[in-house]
Amino acid sequence: MNKINLTTVLCLFTFGSSMAIAQNPLDFGSNIKTADPSAHVWADGKMYLYTSHDQECQQDFHMKDWHTFSSSDLVNWTDHGPSLSVDDLTWADDFAWAPDAAYKNGKYYLVFPAGTGFKDRVNPEKSTKWMGIGIAVSDSPTGPFKDAIGKPLWKKPYANDPSLFIDDDGKAYLYFHGMNHDYYVAEMADDLLSVKGDFIKMDMGGYEPKMEGPWVFKRNGIYYFTMPENNRVLTYYMAKSPTGPWKYKGVIMEEEANANNHHSIVEYKGHWILFYHRWLKTPGSACDKKQRHVAAEYIHFNEDGTIQKVERTDEGVGDFRKRVKAGALK
Numbered sequence: 086m087n088k089i090n091l092t093t094v095l096c097l098f099t100f101g102s103s104m105a106i107a108q109n110p111l112d113f114g115s116n117i118k119t120a121d122p123s124a125h126v127w128a129d130g131k132m133y134l135y136t137s138h139d140q141e142c143q144q145d146f147h148m149k150d151w152h153t154f155s156s157s158d159l160v161n162w163t164d165h166g167p168s169l170s171v172d173d174l175t176w177a178d179d180f181a182w183a184p185d186a187a188y189k190n191g192k193y194y195l196v197f198p199a200g201t202g203f204k205d206r207v208n209p210e211k212s213t214k215w216m217g218i219g220i221a222v223s224d225s226p227t228g229p230f231k232d233a234i235g236k237p238l239w240k241k242p243y244a245n246d247p248s249l250f251i252d253d254d255g256k257a258y259l260y261f262h263g264m265n266h267d268y269y270v271a272e273m274a275d276d277l278l279s280v281k282g283d284f285i286k287m288d289m290g291g292y293e294p295k296m297e298g299p300w301v302f303k304r305n306g307i308y309y310f311t312m313p314e315n316n317r318v319l320t321y322y323m324a325k326s327p328t329g330p331w332k333y334k335g336v337i338m339e340e341e342a343n344a345n346n347h348h349s350i351v352e353y354k355g356h357w358i359l360f361y362h363r364w365l366k367t368p369g370s371a372c373d374k375k376q377r378h379v380a381a382e383y384i385h386f387n388e389d390g391t392i393q394k395v396e397r398t399d400e401g402v403g404d405f406r407k408r409v410k411a412g413a414l415k
């Protein structure tokens with residue numbers, strides 16, 4: 086190879102390798118529309134995403150099943166198919182909304198909201214919609230999951246968007262969005278099949294906006310309660326205990342297009358990742374409207390533990406392998 090050709094090749098290689106790889110929304114290998122990602126890293130070292138599943142061109146969130154995806158590099162994903170469907174439930178037939186998962190006592194648990202009835206937007210007094218939270222179990226992280234108690238954990242209050250946090254001492258806490266019960270937490274029994282005692286109303290430091298989709302994680306001994314505030318803007322609180330008192334800290338990600346967001350935050354191979362969903366028009370859709378797709382971004386912390394604001398990007402975590410190899414700073 087002469088000198089000019091070699092230089093050209095080297096330039097192309099250097100430029101090409103520094104170019105970001107478009108990775109959002111995540112490529113699940115099909116046209117599937119997914120939302121509400123809950124991320125977990127289990128003992129096999131893989132990242133697992135538990136998501137809800139929008140029917141193509143859906144309206145009013147009539148959703149029927151939950152999917153599990155796994156990956157080792159956040160770029161190549163395996164769709165393990167529906168891990169549970171409302172058809173498998175005796176007490177609900179619709180609204181397979183935002184799930185979460187946990188590993189405890191050698192088993193994998195899927196905690197999920199589901200419901201019955203319908204929402205009448207024109208005459209709300211005619212609405213019959215009801216939602217509750219169920220718990221299903223499997224020997225495998227990808228299911229199939231089996232409804233473990235054959236009923237919701239409770240019937241009142243109306244509740245959805247469950248999130249299970251298991252602390253280092255093994256205690257399990259269930260956070261949720263509930264009618265007149267936002268910012269309550271339920272401590273779960275050791276087998277995760279029932280709630281222990283009463284719901285606990287958490288001290289949110291006097292700031293309790295409308296919310297849904299809470300998520301709790303722990304980093305360096307500090308607990309974080311994150312949520313889509315007003316169902317749109319991702320914001321957070323910090324505390325020294327999983328039940329508060331919490332201190333409001335502000336915005337993680339601004340709202341986009343007046344649409345709901347739903348998220349989870351997890352550490353993977355030394356990097357903190359925010360999974361969320363975006364409303365996007367994508368090729369191959371059966372209708373000309375925005376639909377939900379799961380995406381991911383890096384998330385960074387300041388010295389004092391506060392979270393830096395995150396922008397939505399096309400690149401997302403497309404360079405994850407490279408970053409892990411380089412041991413890049415968080």
Ligand code: FUB
Pocket residue numbers: 120121137146182183245246297298345346347
């Ligand atoms: O996916 C249905 C609902 O939309 C979720 O439960 C909410 O968090 C919102 O994302």
